[in-house]
Amino acid sequence: MSERIYNLSAGPAVLPEEVIRSSQEAMWNLSGTGIGVMEHSHRDKAFMAVIEKAESLCRKLAAIPADYDVLFLQGGASTQFFMVPMSFLGPDTTADYIVTGVWSQKAIAEAKRFGKVHVAGTSEEQSFSAIPAASAIRWSERPVYAHFTSNNTIFGTQWTNEPTPPDGVPLICDASSDIFSRPIDVPKYGLIYAGAQKNLGPSGVTLVIVRKDLVERGSSSLPTMLQYRTHAKEKSLYNTPPTFGIFVMAEVLAWIDRNGGLAAMEKQNQAKAKVIYDYLDRSSMFRTTAAAGSRSLMNICFRATTPELEDKFIAEAKKRGFSGLKGHRSVGGMRASVYNAFPPAGCDALVAFLSEFEKANG
């Protein structure tokens, strides 16, 4: 790791070192043009090649069908929280939401500004420690869409398989924290959105994968920038896009591709998470807070037997080169975020340190 440490931050998060190196080079001189990637007009050939590469790698890795648009927007998931209902929901229609944590709740709060919201399922009574069982989901009569959050960074839970809404109801997913960490069956979805800053690149780019009929169905009386059709029609170049972030995303996607694609990512993510969960399951000091069957492969949330031990653990871990282990302020404890780019050796090193700490303080 040379002068770099283990970064377990929930996001913005660790990037592949090869991607950082190629980004440094391109920043000075992109593809021999004599101009750095941040300084190229978004309309010139060199940048057009970058955004086309980003799109075609997305399509290849996730096998995105031709009847879907791939958009590179700004504003993060927080902007999609309102852009989705603003486009598709009205005062006389209902959207179904499944609540699995803070981000689902924030999405609902924005949807309520535009129309009716039906909570089709929630794990709030279990303090969001689990994903609701398929049998517990109750869809409304005729929802205009069904929304869920595929991975919950704060509670360390993740859907194994996406929920199945009634026939014809578009499934919409906030996949910000697990996009491209495993294969995704795009034809099951109407719209998938994800802030880039966990598995895809730096913050400031939002990937949106949306079925073309939904693009057309969206309200056309909205501000130009808030209509998906604007960005679909102009291939994300209606206005100046976040060019550097799109470049880094293309580099990350190429890195995923070189390393075997989404199936290989999933296999490695399973192996990485297993090393840590296995230790937590046999520890007498540490335990994971996510229910069996709902455990996230991305964010591993855990507690120690006392808050004092947690503080001590986080402080000593930091000294030993493990950064970002403090849990979200709303839940406390610890969180190890091990996205695609987090190295397997880092998981082994963390377990070695957990074990050492437990022996010394047990």
Added chain:
Amino acid sequence: MSERIYNLSAGPAVLPEEVIRSSQEAMWNLSGTGIGVMEHSHRDKAFMAVIEKAESLCRKLAAIPADYDVLFLQGGASTQFFMVPMSFLGPDTTADYIVTGVWSQKAIAEAKRFGKVHVAGTSEEQSFSAIPAASAIRWSERPVYAHFTSNNTIFGTQWTNEPTPPDGVPLICDASSDIFSRPIDVPKYGLIYAGAQKNLGPSGVTLVIVRKDLVERGSSSLPTMLQYRTHAKEKSLYNTPPTFGIFVMAEVLAWIDRNGGLAAMEKQNQAKAKVIYDYLDRSSMFRTTAAAGSRSLMNICFRATTPELEDKFIAEAKKRGFSGLKGHRSVGGMRASVYNAFPPAGCDALVAFLSEFEKANG
């Protein structure tokens, strides 16, 4: 210039080479933290220091008073085109706009979705080759705000002094293409917005300087992300901001500061533009399209005697290491964008090449 060429792009545009070098370093390891700037959580101390540096340098350089908020948002000027009227304009109120080109027209199109628009002045009859005279501006009875575009990239015109709306009417400015290229008298303004990608950094960050009473006046029934108060209250950290873009902006601002601040930028920009305009004024082949008194110091638009000579000039210039000289597709001709970071030596070199070309083809 080593392996880099002269980049006269209208935006994204050339950045100071020192800034590129420090950004490359920080991308690997920010301030000795062992984590690159793109990979730091936006909530950790290292990034908090970055965003605080960006804000404090903005405040220092432009002498921004304490009753103004400085915000780092996403979505560019195109997002401000609707966010401004969405916040302040309603069906029964009027906003005044001065039309000096395409960007003003786009801003008006979005404002019309929310309320009434009065065109207080326009140079459309002169094909936007000039800035309207102060004596030609006719304000409406009681506008909720007055909006203008300080520099017009497509037509190469720039306001010398800002317009003066009636007492108590907030002046709102799209300063995307000349922000911090000269001193700005912030207390004259209610709100100033600027996409970063000309004088401030990479695309994907929007600087907004807004008087606190306007923040409070904005509609509070809008989506959370579209209320200025959300970002003012949370110091631009309500959601994950474009962290890398803000870092680069802080580096650019520090570069401006080291080089004498906005007064020194203005002096150098005047000298740089003068070299080119002086040549165009004495040339028999080339002439500038902007009217005297309205000439932009940022974007120098010019024509040759025939379209054939223009094509030949642009092609030969490219071979000689001058990139981005083609005028906007809507007006044709040539455009030399010479923002803060474009070196004076590049202006001299361009004039030498113009002269050589004129001699060879005259």
